[in-house]
Amino acid sequence: MKERSAKYTPSETEEKWYEHWMKKNYFSSKPDNREPYTIIIPPPNVTGVLHMGHMLNNTIQDVLIRKARQEGKNACWVPGTDHASIATEAKVVKLLREKGIKKSDLTREEFLDHAWAWKEEYGGIILNQLKSLVHPATGTEPLLPWMK
């Protein structure tokens, strides 16, 4: 018989199974002869941090997706593209202002370079944070569709 700790220790367990599930590729989906069960993840707000609204929304979806997977369906949970161009642009403009750079002094291309850099650093934060709670389909990183 195994030695068991007096209390359940979530952090260890969660990391262990998360890695195991990833390794077994349970979250990926390709068309096959099973019945599909698909959910598209609504856009997160680009405020930079996870809040209770996201947690609730994504947990509900994860519950439905997991049940479908256990029912033998081909469960596909896809994040859409990142969004909120006004909010993103406003954030970048503000950040630049703090560095003493005015948007009006930049060309369109220069501004987009700054926006990209910001996106690289903060864009994926919410999805990454969500991973400790739920598991979206893999292989679909947050995307920015209008760029090359």
Next chain:
Amino acid sequence: MDEVRSSAVLKVFVDLYHKGKLYRGKRMVNWDPEAKTVLSNEEVLYANENSQLYHVKYQIEGSDEFLVIATTRPETIPGDTAIAVHPEDERYFHLHGKKAVVPVIGRKIPIIADEYVDREFGTGALKVTPAHDMNDYEIGKRHNLEVVEIFNEDATMSREATIYLGEDRFVVRKKFVKDLDNAGFLQKAENYQNNVGRSERTNAVVEPRLSLQWYVDMPSIVKPALENVMNDNVSFFPKNQKNIYKHWMENIRDWCISRQLWWGHRIPAWYYQDDIFVAVNEEEALLQARQKYPDIALQDLRQDEDVLDTWFSSWLWPISVFDGFRNKEEIDYYYPTSVLVTGWDIIFLWVARMIIAGYEWMGEKPFHDVYFTGMVRDKMRRKMSKSLGNSPDALQLIADYGADGVRFGMMSCSPAGGDLLFDEKLCEQGRNFCNKMWNALKLVEGWQTDESKKPSEADQLAFLWLSQKHKELVEEVVKNIDEYRLSEALISIYSFVWTDFCSWYLEIVKPQDGVVSAETKSNTVTLFKNICTLLHPYMPFITEELWHALHEDKAFIDCIVSPFPEVGTYDKDLISKVEQAKEIITQVRDSRNKHGIKMREEIPLHIIETERSRALFQLSGWSELVQKMAFLSSLSTTKEDKDGLVFISGTEKCILGITLQEDTSEMVEEIIKELEYQKGFVTSVLKKLENERFVSGAPAEVVEREKAKLADGKERIKILAEQLKQFNKN
């Protein structure tokens, strides 16, 4: 993939343009002066705010007479180009065709008659500022009025305003009111509540502004999207969102899709002189342009500087994530998707538009169901906000209670369609739930097995009962989840695990010496595994951990892909008999507590013989189970009444074989109270059954149920009355 979705957006733009459903036009728009961009109607949030209503005097040209108008926006007075009165308003007949002088500014403007004017508001005279008010703009068009734009794009005063050049509109409001007052043009100012629109993104007060923008002709594409929601082809949960949707769709206005930003899809329109060429790329645009101007080059074309509203790409997600505009394989398989889970706050911005796009380009709905979640609020029903400090740090919660604990906390208080009243205590309850199951695992793991040992009849009955009850639970859970009542489903699993499995089942089969029969151990493990697969969607980590611990064999599949329990038939009669056993045991325990009898002091229990009590005793293991759990010296049926302490379980009269020395007045009082209650109950049921409309109108089974209640009630009254007689005799 980036390019996939980008091309979808451009394709859709070009497609709508060539269908004549997308156009460029100069119109009044909602302008966000902080982000310096136009907004769609759906991105403007209106609320009542406290402000001031200023009564300002305008002199009639060439006379000493003044006309008073009331306005909440005196800073727009420099942009006035008319005064409007109602054509039938007798007070102003004599002013038709005359001119008024704009106070302080000095411009002379016509006094016009227009039926739009509300005679009851203020003085019945309206200042008309076509450049900065939606309605005034329409009046201006009808009367060919001059349009004077007094604001820059950041809502500071422009050159045309002639005063306070470059100063902010709200600063100017104060200064200009002072100017009006000093010059004797301000009659009075009073407190006033008006409806103010603010930008959803920046919270800036939205400024109506005349501007050249791109629009989608929405009325031309909404029809199938409206019909298919109203007939539930696309099902909304909760249903009441359908009314909101219907109202919006029936009053839909054109969608302004251009934004004065750099971050986003640049509008695929190229200009040359007065011509517009819309194409998916500049090469295509050039080809189009050369049809008319054979000699022009790429550098002669100028692409639109603006980008598209972010929702103009989001409304295509259900199609574009599967590359559905170019590639058939994935879209044919995955589309329509199963369900959309989202907040009701983006029903127009996103949900409705996805449905519209689905029918426009796929000829099919984008999803079968839409589940609208409620808002997350605190336990006092307040919205979570930074300023209230009532929004917990999500990551800290996970660190404190574990992901499963937090998931439990959120899912257990989110009734379908209702707001989530979040309380950190619920996460704590989730963590405790994990520990409860963890301890159960340790208990079961600790049991030694003895192959030669046979399980007792009570153990076998307990297993049968819980297996049946699990099936009943599965039926309830599946039904609830199908209707998106996820909280209700979780609560019923929780109570099954905590109460039925841990507090009852494990207590019944738990051996004194730590040795169980192999059969009991394997039965227990089976029940535990069934719990894991049922609970896994809600609490995936702990259930996967338990699942692995419960498998001693090598070959098995992970919990995450193990079949979700299927709905099947179950023995309701058996469940009800064991539930009655539980009730009797609980009553014996309560009686012990009340009368100071030790838990393990063995006492006899008699149950008056009836058809029901005979059936209970006939069930294999039933009396053994009651006797064991209630610590009874004996358990039997009896035809005759006996002395002792009486209680009622269902319709069964039970007599505990103890004599009570102490004062019984309290108990007599309780019996009288209970007797009164039962009499009231019987009267109310009788009334119902005497009601002709109820008896003829209600379904037969409902009437039968009421009759059964009446019979039960009468039976209880009989027993209670006897009990009372017994006490009085003593």
